[in-house]
Amino acid sequence: MATLQEFRTNEKSWWCPGCGDFGVLAAMQKALVTVGADPASTAIVAGIGCSGKIGNYINSYNIHVTHGRALPAALGLKLANRDLMVLAAGGDGDAYAIGMGHFMHALRRNVNVTYVVMDNHIYGLTKGQTSPTSQEGFKTKTSPKGSLERPIHPLMLAVSAGATFVAQGFSSWQPQLALLIQKGIEHPGFSLINVISPCVTYNKVNTYDWYKQSLQNLDNDPEYVPNDRTKALARLHETDELITGLVYQEESTPYEDLIPGFKDTPLVHQDLHVDPNTWKQILATLE
Amino acid sequence: MIAWKIGGDQGEGIDSTGDVLATVANRMGYFVYGYKNFSSRIKGGHTNYKVRISTTRVEAPTKRTDILVALNQETIDKNFSELDNGLLLADSVFKPMLPDNAKAQLLTLPLTAIAKDLGSVVMRNMVAVGASAALLQMPVDPFIQYVTAKFERKGPAVVESNRQAVEVGYQRIIEEYGHLLTYRLGEPHPGDRLVISGNDGIALGAIAGGCRLMCGYPITPATDIMESLVKWFPLVGGAVVQMEDELGSITAVIGAGFGGARAMTASSGPGISLMQEAIGLASVAEIPAVIVDTQRGGPSTGMPTKQEQSDLLALLHGGHGDTLRVVLTPGSIEESFEDAVEAFNLAEQFQTPVIIATDLSLSLWQQSVDRSRLNGPAQAIRRGATFSQEDLLALGANVFQRYQFSADGISPRSLPGEANGQYLATGVEHSTNGKVSEDPANRTKMMDKRLMKLQGVTQVRDGFKYEGPEDPDLILVGIGSTVGVLKEAAKQLGSNVGVAWFRTLSPFPSERVLSVLAPARHVLVVEQNALGQLRQLMTTHETTDSRYESLLKYNGVPFLPEEVVTRASALLTPVEVH
Numbered sequence: 001m002a003t004l005q006e007f008r009t010n011e012k013s014w015w016c017p018g019c020g021d022f023g024v025l026a027a028m029q030k031a032l033v034t035v036g037a038d039p040a041s042t043a044i045v046a047g048i049g050c051s052g053k054i055g056n057y058i059n060s061y062n063i064h065v066t067h068g069r070a071l072p073a074a075l076g077l078k079l080a081n082r083d084l085m086v087l088a089a090g091g092d093g094d095a096y097a098i099g100m101g102h103f104m105h106a107l108r109r110n111v112n113v114t115y116v117v118m119d120n121h122i123y124g125l126t127k128g129q130t131s132p133t134s135q136e137g138f139k140t141k142t143s144p145k146g147s148l149e150r151p152i153h154p155l156m157l158a159v160s161a162g163a164t165f166v167a168q169g170f171s172s173w174q175p176q177l178a179l180l181i182q183k184g185i186e187h188p189g190f191s192l193i194n195v196i197s198p199c200v201t202y203n204k205v206n207t208y209d210w211y212k213q214s215l216q217n218l219d220n221d222p223e224y225v226p227n228d229r230t231k232a233l234a235r236l237h238e239t240d241e242l243i244t245g246l247v248y249q250e251e252s253t254p255y256e257d258l259i260p261g262f263k264d265t266p267l268v269h270q271d272l273h274v275d276p277n278t279w280k281q282i283l284a285t286l287e
Numbered sequence: 288m289i290a291w292k293i294g295g296d297q298g299e300g301i302d303s304t305g306d307v308l309a310t311v312a313n314r315m316g317y318f319v320y321g322y323k324n325f326s327s328r329i330k331g332g333h334t335n336y337k338v339r340i341s342t343t344r345v346e347a348p349t350k351r352t353d354i355l356v357a358l359n360q361e362t363i364d365k366n367f368s369e370l371d372n373g374l375l376l377a378d379s380v381f382k383p384m385l386p387d388n389a390k391a392q393l394l395t396l397p398l399t400a401i402a403k404d405l406g407s408v409v410m411r412n413m414v415a416v417g418a419s420a421a422l423l424q425m426p427v428d429p430f431i432q433y434v435t436a437k438f439e440r441k442g443p444a445v446v447e448s449n450r451q452a453v454e455v456g457y458q459r460i461i462e463e464y465g466h467l468l469t470y471r472l473g474e475p476h477p478g479d480r481l482v483i484s485g486n487d488g489i490a491l492g493a494i495a496g497g498c499r500l501m502c503g504y505p506i507t508p509a510t511d512i513m514e515s516l517v518k519w520f521p522l523v524g525g526a527v528v529q530m531e532d533e534l535g536s537i538t539a540v541i542g543a544g545f546g547g548a549r550a551m552t553a554s555s556g557p558g559i560s561l562m563q564e565a566i567g568l569a570s571v572a573e574i575p576a577v578i579v580d581t582q583r584g585g586p587s588t589g590m591p592t593k594q595e596q597s598d599l600l601a602l603l604h605g606g607h608g609d610t611l612r613v614v615l616t617p618g619s620i621e622e623s624f625e626d627a628v629e630a631f632n633l634a635e636q637f638q639t640p641v642i643i644a645t646d647l648s649l650s651l652w653q654q655s656v657d658r659s660r661l662n663g664p665a666q667a668i669r670r671g672a673t674f675s676q677e678d679l680l681a682l683g684a685n686v687f688q689r690y691q692f693s694a695d696g697i698s699p700r701s702l703p704g705e706a707n708g709q710y711l712a713t714g715v716e717h718s719t720n721g722k723v724s725e726d727p728a729n730r731t732k733m734m735d736k737r738l739m740k741l742q743g744v745t746q747v748r749d750g751f752k753y754e755g756p757e758d759p760d761l762i763l764v765g766i767g768s769t770v771g772v773l774k775e776a777a778k779q780l781g782s783n784v785g786v787a788w789f790r791t792l793s794p795f796p797s798e799r800v801l802s803v804l805a806p807a808r809h810v811l812v813v814e815q816n817a818l819g820q821l822r823q824l825m826t827t828h829e830t831t832d833s834r835y836e837s838l839l840k841y842n843g844v845p846f847l848p849e850e851v852v853t854r855a856s857a858l859l860t861p862v863e864v865h
Binding site: 011038039040041043045055056059060061062063064065066068069071072073074075076077078079080081083084101102104105109256259260261262263265266267268270272273274275276278279281282283285286287 | 481482483487491494495496497499500502518519520521522523524525526528530531532534535536538539540541542543544545546547548549550564565568572574658661663664666668685702703704705706707708709710711712713714715722723
């Protein structure tokens with residue numbers, strides 16, 4: 001069983017002191033240890049932005065791709081080697097702006113990948129511009145008079161798009177966040193864990209204190225059962241998504257189990273040569 | 288050699304009629320080449336399918352049509368000029384009119400009425416097939432056999448009515464026009480051949496080359512590759528994923544390549560443009576990926592169903608930053624198969640994106656290909672330099688340097704799942720352990736390593752082929768589907784003309800180009816784009832001189848051997864100066 005230390009690297013962090021992403025990293029490492037992951041069989045796929053650097057700090061196989069494209073890379077990697085534990089990570093810009101197209105399709109495709117989005121409602125690495133989750137009226141360098149657009153509601157979108165696992169955590173609430181990531185990893189299908197991860201440098205509105213005062217913890221509501229899509233949508237709507245906890249989960253068969261003829265043995269471990277009988281069968285379709 | 292053509296409205300079964308004729312003629316031992324003219328719509332609009340049937344290999348279109356089957360007047364109006372005293376069979380249902388200047392013998396048969404009598408107008412095409420067999424003076428039995436097998440699943444009634452449709456079409460021509468039949472094919476050359484397209488060749492090559500994942504987004508003329516693999520992959524445990532766009536397609540392929548699987552995507556110009564950023568990622572992170580570009584008319588949506596070769600420069604230099612890609616350019620369907628296999632080997636051996644550039648004509652049009660040239664199980668698989676699990680265990684933890692410098696620029700890779708092989712693959716500049724680095728000295732060395740390693744491709748692959756005399760007056764240079772056209776043109780021009788074609792466009796095979804073209808007195812570069820992109824590349828690599836001329840075409844219509852002959856003859860016969 002790997003230890004926390006085995007999931008760490010000696011890379012010095014590029015994040016600002018106090019960044020919420022430290023909490024996401026810690027919870028992710030904790031969850032990996034809890035589920036008994038092996039660093040060599042764990043893969044982190046990350047996009048571009050502050051969040052995209054997370055792979056630098058986790059001792060696993062890491063691929064850091066183009067902006068917005070973590071999910072297709074995670075899909076390809078999981079299909080290449082379905083024995084790997086594949087996690088994708090990105091920020092609100094990576095996931096819900098440039099990568100929105102992939103996000104929606106990953107939800108309905110349901111490949112067994114855990115997606116951790118570090119949502120700080122602002123663009124950090126480019127030094128403070130509006131993000132798709134910024135509130136209407138939010139003032140930034142690209143919206144000096146306040147954002148004119150309504151914010152994206154990623155959780156409602158996910159539930160509507162056919163997601164089989166939707167959760168939200170807060171980087172300061174470690175035990176809950178680590179548990180949500182753990183459940184996401186254990187879920188046999190695509191899991192979305194949107195994590196409120198405050199930017200201490202550029203977002204002076206949605207601060208730690210603001211979240212602590214605004215977020216409702218679903219764990220404190222014994223009435224809420226996360227197995228009903230309609231009720232999940234209603235709760236998300238009522239709370240403007242300012243909740244943490246498991247919002248929705250259903251029984252799921254991952255995409256890779258549904259592909260005709262796709263084997264349990266990972267592609268990467270199969271013989272690449274085609275055998276003469278199969279070849280004959282293939283050519284026969286062209287006769 | 289006989290050129291047969293059928294025309295009508297799109298959606299009327301024109302393609303399947305052509306397919307039947309091509310398939311049966313091929314089975315009888317003839318060589319066929321079938322191609323069509325179509326538009327980006329599903330129903331309506333003129334479409335035609337032409338099949339050249341020959342006793343020797345044929346791999347190019349031709350201007351002339353010997354036998355034209357017209358299902359509507361538009362077919363006559365648009366195609367009669369190709370008939371040079373040929374036969375025109377028209378369905379009497381539309382009261383065909385032959386233009387005054389037409390040089391053709393008009394034959395009419397009530398194709399539609401015959402089909403209706405037999406039960407359904409749908410069978411009009413089968414009546415046309417039977418009539419065509421008679422016009423070509425081919426025996427009807429092989430057609431009957433084919434139709435019987437084709438419709439077997441649909442029950443004896445359907446088999447019988449279709450069989451009759453072929454039979455009646457055949458008999459009516461013999462009875463009514465037997466005295467006019469002048470075309471007759473020579474003796475067939477029986478062999479084990481399949482009628483396949485370049486896209487089939489690529490899909491087959493992919494399977495033979497170990498590809499087990501295809502992520503794509505439908506686009507003309509690449510979609511067939513995806514559709515064939517959907518059909519075949521379950522037999523080998525592979526998967527096709529229809530992605531949300533081409534950005535996702537290429538990135539999924541890169542993810543799979545990082546994971547150690549052989550994966551591909553296939554697209555055409557618009558999709559390739561979208562993939563450019565990710566191709567740069569595969570280059571800098573040194574991840575194998577195979578990308579097929581079946582070129583079509585550009586830019587933008589351009590001419591989706593028309594032939595062009597105008598992506599060449601974009602394939603080499605389309606992305607931002609300094610990268611080299613391996614670009615393979617098959618010049619025939621057999622080479623499409625070989626290059627698909629080789630693309631996966633080169634991608635892993637050189638840890639880099641490999642692009643296979645074909646074009647609409649090469650990818651879609653069908654031709655007789657020897658089965659022996661499609662030997663999947665015999666293909667060699669080369670995985671390139673890797674660290675095995677044993678190597679990595681011997682190395683110890685946290686030691687592996689994924690991007691270590693080496694003499695040939697290639698760094699052995701580890702695959703996810705292997706202990707002690709963990710690393711970061713990133714599109715950011717990195718040091719030998721994969722970690723982000725902006726150190727100037729490291730940057731220079733890393734850039735040099737990536738650029739230098741691809742030069743090794745020239746050592747493992749002949750990038751420039753030549754067929755012709757040792758001391759030619761003229762060498763025709765081409766790429767893709769044009770190669771077949773040049774070969775036919777050279778045959779017509781005589782024994783002093785050779786044909787050379789690129790198999791690798793990048794890294795550019797400069798030495799081979801120089802040595803092959805050295806003896807020629809004239810060089811004619813024939814390509815289907817407006818800017819002369821191939822010639823530009825040759826000039827960039829300092830392989831051109833005053834002997835070079837260009838023949839360009841960019842109207843969407845494939846080159847005809849006749850056009851090349853006309854231009855080449857002018858070069859070979861200098862105008863006398865008085």
